[in-house]
Amino acid sequence: MLCQECQERPASVHFTKVMNGQKTEVHLCDSCAQDKGEAFMSDDSAFSFNNLLAGLLNVSPVMQPSQPQKPEREPVKCSHCQMTFQQFLKIGKFGCPSCYESFRDELPPILKRLHSGNTTHHGKLPERQGGTIHLKRKVTELRAELKSLIEEEEFERAATVRDQIRVMEKEIHGEGGSPS
Amino acid sequence: MSLEKFLNQAVSSWMNEEGPSSEIVLSTRIRLARNHRKYAFPTVFTKEEARAVAEEVSAAVHKADERLEVLKMEELQGLEKRVLVEKHLISPNLAEDSGASAVWLSDDEEISIMVNEEDHLRIQCLFPGLQLKEALSKALQLDDAIEQHCDYAFDEHLGYLTTCPTNVGTGLRASVMMHLPGLMMTHQMNRIIPAIGQFGLVARGIYGEGSEALGNIFQISNQTTLGKSEEDIVEDLQRVVDQIIAQEKSAREALVKASGIQLEDRVFRSYGTLRYSRVLESKEAAKCLSDVRLGIDLGFIENVSRSILNELMILTQPGFLQQYAGGFLRPVERDMRRASLIRERLEMEEKKDKGGSEI
Numbered sequence: 055m056l057c058q059e060c061q062e063r064p065a066s067v068h069f070t071k072v073m074n075g076q077k078t079e080v081h082l083c084d085s086c087a088q089d090k091g092e093a094f095m096s097d098d099s100a101f102s103f104n105n106l107l108a109g110l111l112n113v114s115p116v117m118q119p120s121q122p123q124k125p126e127r128e129p130v131k132c133s134h135c136q137m138t139f140q141q142f143l144k145i146g147k148f149g150c151p152s153c154y155e156s157f158r159d160e161l162p163p164i165l166k167r168l169h170s171g172n173t174t175h176h177g178k179l180p181e182r183q184g185g186t187i188h189l190k191r192k193v194t195e196l197r198a199e200l201k202s203l204i205e206e207e208e209f210e211r212a213a214t215v216r217d218q219i220r221v222m223e224k225e226i227h228g229e230g231g232s233p234s
Numbered sequence: 235m236s237l238e239k240f241l242n243q244a245v246s247s248w249m250n251e252e253g254p255s256s257e258i259v260l261s262t263r264i265r266l267a268r269n270h271r272k273y274a275f276p277t278v279f280t281k282e283e284a285r286a287v288a289e290e291v292s293a294a295v296h297k298a299d300e301r302l303e304v305l306k307m308e309e310l311q312g313l314e315k316r317v318l319v320e321k322h323l324i325s326p327n328l329a330e331d332s333g334a335s336a337v338w339l340s341d342d343e344e345i346s347i348m349v350n351e352e353d354h355l356r357i358q359c360l361f362p363g364l365q366l367k368e369a370l371s372k373a374l375q376l377d378d379a380i381e382q383h384c385d386y387a388f389d390e391h392l393g394y395l396t397t398c399p400t401n402v403g404t405g406l407r408a409s410v411m412m413h414l415p416g417l418m419m420t421h422q423m424n425r426i427i428p429a430i431g432q433f434g435l436v437a438r439g440i441y442g443e444g445s446e447a448l449g450n451i452f453q454i455s456n457q458t459t460l461g462k463s464e465e466d467i468v469e470d471l472q473r474v475v476d477q478i479i480a481q482e483k484s485a486r487e488a489l490v491k492a493s494g495i496q497l498e499d500r501v502f503r504s505y506g507t508l509r510y511s512r513v514l515e516s517k518e519a520a521k522c523l524s525d526v527r528l529g530i531d532l533g534f535i536e537n538v539s540r541s542i543l544n545e546l547m548i549l550t551q552p553g554f555l556q557q558y559a560g561g562f563l564r565p566v567e568r569d570m571r572r573a574s575l576i577r578e579r580l581e582m583e584e585k586k587d588k589g590g591s592e593i
Binding site: 137146175 | 271273275374377378382394395396398399457460461464467515564565
């Protein structure tokens with residue numbers, strides 16, 4: 055088989071790429087494979103990454119279990135895009151934002167493995183949509199402050215912080231909500 | 235087309251400007267992955283959905299910064315897309331997908347925003363030298379401006395929801411491209427690569443994972459996107475990069491002390507190869523360019539500008555060679571073109587040097 059790039063030398067590098075669910079066979083000679091190296095191997099590339107990720111998610115394609123796992127359970131499926139959890143494990147990618155909700159129970163061990171044990175976002179919040187999340191974060195911070203103020207017996211300042219928390223909680227739960 | 239004219243069109247500002255620590259750090263890249271709340275991810279979306287996403291997020295990008303200009307993938311030729319990939323302005327994935335994908339670029343090509351890549355939006359800022367904080371702040375500013383017009387997929391506990399679970403949370407990939415010939419020659423990279431892994435960072439050769447880095451160029455980036463704020467991720471990367479810069483500098487000093495003349499000989503042999511070869515394979519070109527760049531840094535070579543490595547590493551890629559030649563080239567023709575482009579470029583530097591103040 056000739057290299058599909060230069061149409062000159064015999065192809066010596068063969069692989070399958072999966073893009074948006076479409077499979078493409080790629081056959082290149084050593085020289086063109088090297089030239090295209092960056093294109094195929096940069097960090098955003100799909101090349102071999104799916105296999106690698108599947109391995110990390112603990113379902114390596116070459117080691118697919120011969121018996122289905124937990125056959126007694128209904129397969130978990132995304133309520134919105136209909137992707138199953140098994141499909142997600144196979145391609146290492148979600149189908150839509152709702153997949154995160156649909157697979158919520160299954161995700162922590164995967165996220166821990168991929169993110170050095172972390173499962174919670176501590177970064178930026180969207181400015182406009184962040185809404186009550188900004189307030190909730192602030193309340194968490196203030197609660198920690200309140201605790202240390204009480205420990206230090208700074209009761210006056212503690213009272214101010216407590217009042218701040220109450221106001222924010224009212225806002226979070228809507229004006230009529232209980233601030234408990 | 236004359237080489238000078240071609241260079242003016244081909245070289246982005248991040249390639250030829252000298253940034254902080256630019257003797258070792260070639261460039262800094264910040265990337266944020268974002269998605270529209272309403273639509274399926276590019277993994278499964280239909281063509282109609284792809285078009286709707288492209289329309290909606292493109293409108294948001296345009297409103298966020300009216301100076302950005304769009305290039306639609308379906309309207310570009312294969313070679314044009316390849317050149318964009320080689321300039322690191324789009325990913326190979328985006329180049330391959332012809333359905334409703336696009337890239338928004340700033341005039342100086344410091345900003346590039348990909349639409350319908352693996353995620354609906356990939357906001358990217360590329361700066362010369364080591365400028366992590368500056369690039370992050372620019373990217374976050376753009377992100378805020380786009381979010382004013384686009385409902386992002388965001389979860390209170392998981393952060394920004396991305397197609398791949400490796401990006402969820404901040405969606406941030408911060409990377410620094412480093413030229414590390416001293417650490418390679420003193421065989422220290424094998425020790426450094428696993429060590430930085432313990433900090434949630436990863437080092438890759440830019441021309442392939444794991445294997446020897448062509449041209450001694452490594453990309454150091456964060457691997458984890460959950461559990462740390464954007465600022466902390468960038469700060470951790472900055473600390474490690476500062477350490478690597480210090481180690482590279484001391485490796486270079488040690489090399490000059492221990493075998494200065496051999497090093498100088500190696501540099502000038504490589505310069506000779508670049509200056510006079512008629513056929514140059516990409517691997518040899520990368521090695522020689524790295525040596526010459528080191529020679530410039532160490533003061534052995536004075537008449538060549540430092541940015542030449544960044545520039546020629548990019549310009550001698552197949553896409554650029556073919557664009558310069560004006561058509562398809564067989565591999566052997568590319569090797570010839572590569573040699574002649576480098577010869578011409580170095581000749582230009584020599585003339586510039588002799589001409590004194592000519593710029």
